[in-house]
């Protein structure tokens with residue numbers, strides 16, 4: 001109600017003055033035809049890999065052009081605005097106009113770029129998620145450290161909702177380059193107690209007086225800092241950083257497919273972009 005009032009009072013007069021806000025209002029009906037549609041996203045990905053990946057990175061991670069998955073260049077932009085940027089380019093920058101492409105290709109590109117900033121769950125990551133499940137609990141031993149719906153270890157983050165909490169890019173990074181960004185609340189630490197015991201694990205809560213530490217076997221320690229000789233925050237996560245050396249590309253793809261399918265609340269079909277069945 002309050003929101004409605006605000007929009008009545010402010011948004012319309014502002015939109016009339018400010019062309020950037022006007023963009024929010026005008027919605028191209030092509031959004032319904034292309035956005036969130038698997039076949040158009042796939043076609044857009046092909047075009048993207050030829051025309052755009054050189055500047056925006058193979059997965060939209062950025063380079064000469066900005067990151068299109070995380071950050072202001074794509075997130076929270078309406079597809080209509082993304083379409084316009086691709087068509088007209090960004091004057092005064094390196095972003096060229098693609099207005100010479102047929103309209104359907106422009107929309108396919110828009111569908112792909114928009115998909116980059118949707119949760120991984122919606123993106124139909126290729127791979128065999130059943131095989132990935134077996135790997136997760138078996139050969140790859142992810143479950144030693146990660147819990148899904150109450151089953152597994154506690155050293156790493158609970159992955160029960162990983163498909164909805166992460167973009168594809170974040171998920172790939174989380175699995176393949178875990179030291180690039182250590183998940184908040186999972187800082188790797190080693191402490192030595194005054195009685196000479198060494199405990200290694202992740203620091204959950206840490207004040208000047210106390211620390212909650214989950215050790216590498218998943219046990220919780222409530223420590224008082226006055227009983228500690230030494231606290232060392234480590235540079236590298238406990239999450240194995242060499243998966244690509246130990247497992248095949250297929251195995252990694254399968255485990256990514258499995259993790260991307262994890263959602264606590266499966267989005268309803270009316271939620272934007274979610275148009276596939278769960279398994």
Ligand code: HEC
Pocket residue numbers: 048051052053054055056064065066068072073074081082085086090093094095096098109113
């Ligand atoms: C030569 C390098 C280059 C190429 C090729 C390129 N871009 Fe860009 N792109 C950029 C740069 C640089 C920006 C940042 C522009 C700015 O300053 O806002 C950008 C911005 C964007 C934006 C955000 C625009 C906005 O409104 O903020 C989108 C979306 C985008 N590019 C999509 C694409 C797509 C899709 C393709 C391929 C069809 C592509 N780009 C090809 C360099 C490039």
Ligand code: HEC
Pocket residue numbers: 136140141142143144145146155156157162171174175178179181182183186202237238239240243255259
């Ligand atoms: C030895 C323990 C351990 C094992 C084994 C392990 N992880 Fe992790 N993982 C962690 C820890 C600790 C973190 C949090 C710190 C970080 O960001 O690396 C983490 C982070 C992650 C993240 C990022 C989660 C987020 O919310 O940011 C993902 C995804 C992930 N792991 C998936 C996997 C998968 C898939 C496997 C099996 C191939 C695996 N992990 C094996 C300990 C482990």
